Amino acid sequence: MSTPSFEPQAFERADTETLPEGTRIAMALEYQGGAYRGWQSQDKPKVATIQDALESALSSVAASPVTVICAGRTDAGVHASHQVVHFDAPVGRSVKAWHAGCNALLPADIAVRWVCPVAGDFHARFSATARRYRYVILNQLRRSAHLVGGVTHIDVPLDEALMHREAQVLVGEQDFSAFRAASCQSHSPMRNIHYVNVSRHGRYVVIDIQGNAFLHHMVRNIAGVLVAVGSGAQPVGWTAEVLASRDRSQGGVTAKPHGLYLVDVNYPSEFDLPQLSPGPEFIRSFGAEFAADRP
Known part of the structure; x- marks a missing residue:
């Protein structure tokens, strides 16, 4: 029986060192958009959005309000396999705490793929190329x-x-x-x-x-x-x-x-963000071009 292969960064980083308060954190998400009225928070009550779900989970991990900025706002019903966000940590937490803690609190149709501390001038939207x-x-x-x-x-x-x-x-x-x-x-x-x-x-x-x-x-x-x-x-x-x-x-x-599906966001190499193969997950079996980081 052959040994299954995995993406090199498919598992959460075992980084338990506490990052200082104020550290800028980048995070990549995947989600099914069917149950949500798009990415962006809305003024209407009882309207589910991806941003609200993520900020709620992050705020629970931090025991303090957290606001995120995304690379691209997806519409109602649209999915993502690699949405990138950033936020400034209001408290000291480790990469593992942000990653595992957030995933434990998010709904089943939203998941964190990776978490990475970044330079203070990184911006999920404006730094994207x-x-x-x-x-x-x-x-x-x-x-x-x-x-x-x-x-x-x-x-x-x-x-x-x-x-x-x-x-x-x-x-x-x-x-x-x-x-x-x-x-x-x-x-x-x-x-x-x-x-x-x-x-x-x-x-x-x-x-x-x-x-x-x-x-x-x-x-x-x-x-x-x-x-x-x-x-x-x-x-x-x-x-x-x-x-x-x-x-x-x-x-x-x-x-x-x-x-x-939003499947990838490119950034200058100086930010050294993790690189994972684009999705969605079920089409990676189509061929090598769908497993590659770039076409």
């Missing part, structure tokens, strides 16, 4: 009860090679007005997409996209356009037409949130 998302589509006739909420089900055949070719017009720094939500509050529609890869793995089609940052609903709107072309509902070249229009009304339907 890139964000990476994967949109996972279950492309078969019947839906799956086991995968509900974790993938987007599309029951018509998709031409993933065509979708990949269509997506290449999105690469580079461009005006993505046609792919931003009407409620988007960003001051500029300009974003730089580093790459978009669309590939099939049996019954799954995966859209893998990285950019410096993303507008509100931008990845879901891109997915919606690519699916429309890949299914034959729109003609070849429609992605370029939508992009050139700079008009959101030309962009078709926003894809559902269920298949969307």
